[in-house]
Amino acid sequence: MPSCRFFLIAFVPVLFIYFIVPPPRPKRPLCPQRKPTYVPGESLILGISLSASYGTISMRNANGFFTDIGRIDGDGDYVAMMRRFSSISSSHPAPPYDGMEEQWDDQPRQWLRDARKMLFLPASSDVRRLSGLARSLVHLARSQAAPHASIASVVISYPALPGVFAEDIIDTARYLSLPQLSGGHGYPPRTLISSYAGHGMGLCASYYNASRCREEGLDHPVRSTLLVDYTSSTILMHAESMREAYGTANSDIDVSTWFLSPTSERINSDADELVRRKLLSEMVVELLNRKWERFRGPPEPLEDITVLLTGNPDDIDVDQARKRMEEAVDKAGFKAQMYHSNPEFIASQGAAEMAWRALTLHI
Numbered sequence: 001m002p003s004c005r006f007f008l009i010a011f012v013p014v015l016f017i018y019f020i021v022p023p024p025r026p027k028r029p030l031c032p033q034r035k036p037t038y039v040p041g042e043s044l045i046l047g048i049s050l051s052a053s054y055g056t057i058s059m060r061n062a063n064g065f066f067t068d069i070g071r072i073d074g075d076g077d078y079v080a081m082m083r084r085f086s087s088i089s090s091s092h093p094a095p096p097y098d099g100m101e102e103q104w105d106d107q108p109r110q111w112l113r114d115a116r117k118m119l120f121l122p123a124s125s126d127v128r129r130l131s132g133l134a135r136s137l138v139h140l141a142r143s144q145a146a147p148h149a150s151i152a153s154v155v156i157s158y159p160a161l162p163g164v165f166a167e168d169i170i171d172t173a174r175y176l177s178l179p180q181l182s183g184g185h186g187y188p189p190r191t192l193i194s195s196y197a198g199h200g201m202g203l204c205a206s207y208y209n210a211s212r213c214r215e216e217g218l219d220h221p222v223r224s225t226l227l228v229d230y231t232s233s234t235i236l237m238h239a240e241s242m243r244e245a246y247g248t249a250n251s252d253i254d255v256s257t258w259f260l261s262p263t264s265e266r267i268n269s270d271a272d273e274l275v276r277r278k279l280l281s282e283m284v285v286e287l288l289n290r291k292w293e294r295f296r297g298p299p300e301p302l303e304d305i306t307v308l309l310t311g312n313p314d315d316i317d318v319d320q321a322r323k324r325m326e327e328a329v330d331k332a333g334f335k336a337q338m339y340h341s342n343p344e345f346i347a348s349q350g351a352a353e354m355a356w357r358a359l360t361l362h363i
C-alpha cells in the first residue's frame with residue numbers, strides 16, 4: 001500500500017506541469033507546406049463561401065475575372081448545425097487563445113481532435129458536415145473545369161457565428177486536402193470579410209509583396225461595415241469596423257441571427273413575408289445601436305455604414321431587401337452605403353481573390 005507521502009511526492013510533478021510548463025504550443029501541420037503546383041490557365045484558384053443554409057464557389061482566372069461556378073444548398077443536418085452554432089451556448093474556447101487558462105481548458109478537446117485527425121477522420125462531427133458541403137462544391141468546380149485540373153489555392157469563408165471557429169474551417173480544408181496557403185489574408189475570412197474583398201474593398205495594390213501590402217493597408221479608410229446575409233429561411237448579420245480585408249478569428253463578434261423554425265413550412269405567404277421584412281428592419285436597428293450607438297454623438301459623429309448584402313436573388317427580392325435595409329439604417333440614425341451587386345457570389349469571389357493573392361506569394 002503506497003504511503004500518503006508517496007502520493008504527495010507523486011503529485012508534485014502534476015502541479016509542476018500545471019503551473020510551470022506552458023501548455024502545448026499551437027501545432028504546425030505535420031508535413032511542411034510544399035510549393036503549390038501552379039500551371040497558368042490550368043490550375044484552379046477557388047473561393048468557397050459557406051453560409052447558414054447554402055454554399056457557393058467561384059474561380060479566380062489568371063486575367064483577373066471570376067467565374068461563378070455554382071451554389072449548393074445545405075441539407076437539413078447542415079442547417080441544424082448552423083442553427084446550433086448561432087446559439088451563444090455553443091461557444092467554447094478555441095485557438096487563438098486569450099490566455100493560458102483558456103488553452104488548458106481546451107486541451108482535452110484538442111487532443112481528441114488530434115487523435116481523430118491522426119486516423120484520417122474529420123477533426124469533429126461538425127467538421128464532417130462542413131466538409132460534406134465543401135466537397136460537393138469542389139466536385140462541382142472540378143466537373144465544370146478540366147476534369148484533371150489541379151487545385152492551386154483555396155480560401156474558405158464562413159459565417160460569423162458563436163459556435164464555428166477558424167480551426168473548423170482550417171481542418172475542413174485539411175481533411176479535403178485542399179491547398180490553403182498562408183497569405184496576407186490572415187485566418188480564413190468570415191463572410192463579412194470575403195464580401196468586403198469581393199466588392200474590392202480593403203485590398204492592397206501590391207499584393208505580391210507582403211510587407212508593402214501591409215504598409216498600404218494602413219492607408220485604407222476605416223469603414224463601419226454591416227453584412228446582411230438574407231435568405232427566406234435564415235438571416236445572418238455581422239457588424240465590424242473594417243480596414244484591410246483580413247481574417248482575425250477573434251471570438252468577440254457582434255452578430256444577430258434568425259433561423260426559420262424547423263417545424264414551420266418555408267415562408268411564402270404575403271403575411272409571412274411582411275413579418276420577415278419587419279424582422280429584418282428590427283434586427284438592423286438593434287445591431288447598429290448595439291455596435292455603434294456610442295459613436296453617434298460628438299466629437300466626430302459616425303455617419304456612414306457600409307452595408308453588404310449577400311443571398312440568393314431567386315430566393316429574395318434584392319431590390320426590396322435593399323430598400324428595407326436603407327430605411328432601417330436610416331431609422332437607426334446612420335446613412336447606408338449599399339453594396340448589393342451579385343449577392344449570391346460576392347463572398348466566394350472575395351475568397352477566390354484572397355486565394356489568388358496568397359498564391360502569388362508562393363510562386
Ligand SMILES: *[C@@H]1O[C@H](CO)[C@@H](O)[C@H](O)[C@H]1NC(C)=O
Pocket residue numbers: 209210211212
Ligand atoms: C517589398 O516592399 C518593401 C517595402 O516597400 C521593399 O523594401 C522590398 O524591397 C520589396 N521586396 C520586393 C521583393 O520587391
